[in-house]
Amino acid sequence: MFVPVLLVVSLVGAAPAERVDLVFGGDIIPHDGVKQAAAEHALSQPGGAARAVSLNHEGWDFVLEPIARELRAADLAVVNLETPISGNPRAPTAPLIFDAPPQLAHALVSAGVDVVSIANNHAFDQRRAGIPSTWSHLDAAGLNHVGSAPTEAMAWEPLVVERKGIRVGLLSITRWLNGASNPDDPDRSPHVAYVPYPSKKRRGLTPEAAAALVGSAARRCDALIVMIHWGTEYSHSPKPEDRQLAQRLLEAGALAVVGHHPHVLQPIEPYRTRAGRDTVVAFSLGNLIANQDGHYVHGAGAEARGRKRDSMLFRLSLSRPHPGAPVELAGTSVLPVWIDTNYVVALREREGQRRIQPVLLDEELKTLSGRLLAFSASGPPRKVREERRELERRLDLARRRRALILRMTLPPSGGEGSVSPAASVRGVN
Numbered sequence: 001m002f003v004p005v006l007l008v009v010s011l012v013g014a015a016p017a018e019r020v021d022l023v024f025g026g027d028i029i030p031h032d033g034v035k036q037a038a039a040e041h042a043l044s045q046p047g048g049a050a051r052a053v054s055l056n057h058e059g060w061d062f063v064l065e066p067i068a069r070e071l072r073a074a075d076l077a078v079v080n081l082e083t084p085i086s087g088n089p090r091a092p093t094a095p096l097i098f099d100a101p102p103q104l105a106h107a108l109v110s111a112g113v114d115v116v117s118i119a120n121n122h123a124f125d126q127r128r129a130g131i132p133s134t135w136s137h138l139d140a141a142g143l144n145h146v147g148s149a150p151t152e153a154m155a156w157e158p159l160v161v162e163r164k165g166i167r168v169g170l171l172s173i174t175r176w177l178n179g180a181s182n183p184d185d186p187d188r189s190p191h192v193a194y195v196p197y198p199s200k201k202r203r204g205l206t207p208e209a210a211a212a213l214v215g216s217a218a219r220r221c222d223a224l225i226v227m228i229h230w231g232t233e234y235s236h237s238p239k240p241e242d243r244q245l246a247q248r249l250l251e252a253g254a255l256a257v258v259g260h261h262p263h264v265l266q267p268i269e270p271y272r273t274r275a276g277r278d279t280v281v282a283f284s285l286g287n288l289i290a291n292q293d294g295h296y297v298h299g300a301g302a303e304a305r306g307r308k309r310d311s312m313l314f315r316l317s318l319s320r321p322h323p324g325a326p327v328e329l330a331g332t333s334v335l336p337v338w339i340d341t342n343y344v345v346a347l348r349e350r351e352g353q354r355r356i357q358p359v360l361l362d363e364e365l366k367t368l369s370g371r372l373l374a375f376s377a378s379g380p381p382r383k384v385r386e387e388r389r390e391l392e393r394r395l396d397l398a399r400r401r402r403a404l405i406l407r408m409t410l411p412p413s414g415g416e417g418s419v420s421p422a423a424s425v426r427g428v429n
Helices: 032-040 057-073 102-111 127-141 207-218 240-252 343-349 361-373 381-409
Strands: 007-009 019-028 044-046 052-054 076-081 115-117 144-146 159-163 166-174 223-229 256-260 268-272 278-282 287-289 310-319 328-341 356-360
Touching: 019 057, 019 166, 019 223, 019 256, 032 057, 032 356, 057 102, 057 287, 057 310, 057 328, 057 356, 076 223, 102 127, 115 166, 127 144, 144 159, 144 166, 166 207, 207 223, 207 240, 223 240, 240 256, 240 268, 240 278, 278 328, 287 328, 287 356, 310 381, 328 361, 328 381, 356 361, 361 381
Parallel strands: 007 159, 019 076, 019 287, 076 115, 115 144, 166 223, 223 256, 256 278
Antiparallel strands: 019 310, 044 052, 159 166, 268 278, 310 328, 328 356
16 A cells, blocks of 8 residues: 655645635536637737737637636636647547647636646546646646646645645546556556446556545645546436445545536535534536537427536535634535537527537526616517517526526535535525
């Protein structure tokens, strides 16, 4: 059994604080449609030697813009980067083989993301050489990452980020590698932190060994959050073995477990450990940027469709009740998100630009409600009816998807926002 070495990143000076807010987002997936939407909103100006200089990170700023304010407001913002960044514009890609341009990393930093989780089933999409390339481009952008490293021991080292005097530890683990595998030699590069399912005998750790390392990491930071890529794609129910693993890791010392991979939302559940600590597990945050369910059309019975575009930002609040006391989970909140696209409108009206963006539904409801109240009935009657009908359709979509997201993620017995004793959900006044 190896013992991980603590990796500390000093991002801000330590200062006493009562509360630190963390925000977690789901999968960032560079589907071709997302790349096209970014490219069509790219802004540039001429540079030296006739080279254009991007003004908005090749359009990726536009894609992230609707959620940037929430990410920047958090003391620590983390998302799952489900793609390598090879830096090779000719890198082979396919519907299930991903690669992203380096400007995506810079745009994530600009939007307020502090850390990306890179232990997931697409880590080896650009083969083993793609992982060190990804590290290089993330480092160049100033974007911290966790989940893979040159050796097995290093891949299991927690990233510790200090915020307002609280040392937050982050671990990133995957249970899937899409048929790829870590090297035979644990000291050979690269390695992904991997806890395979029993049917996947592919050079990873057992749940017992993972729990031991989680316990070791938890003892050397104030609060440890474990991010896990697990579960069954497109299922809204956690796998029983994943629920067991989550509880094992929480008992070992983690304060929260945050899951990815199913591409749809799964429940958020509180868990009180045998030692009496209040902890929480969010089994799946869904997609955050992706182009699945891209042909969705809102209408009767639409709740059964569009699930791969339902998303959320998950906030954890940490507090230290008094100097020297252990850091506790102070509360959680869910910010419902919908991946908005103008695919149908663009197809009908032959618009020149695609739009794929994660939209905060509470903000969308406020904006659309205000536009309807201020709606002017002047103009050709047919056009007025069409404009009003479109606003009403979008408002209905936002209301229905928000309700569906909250129903899918929050426990049925705890009320609209009850996840932990201090849980809440942001609503519209």
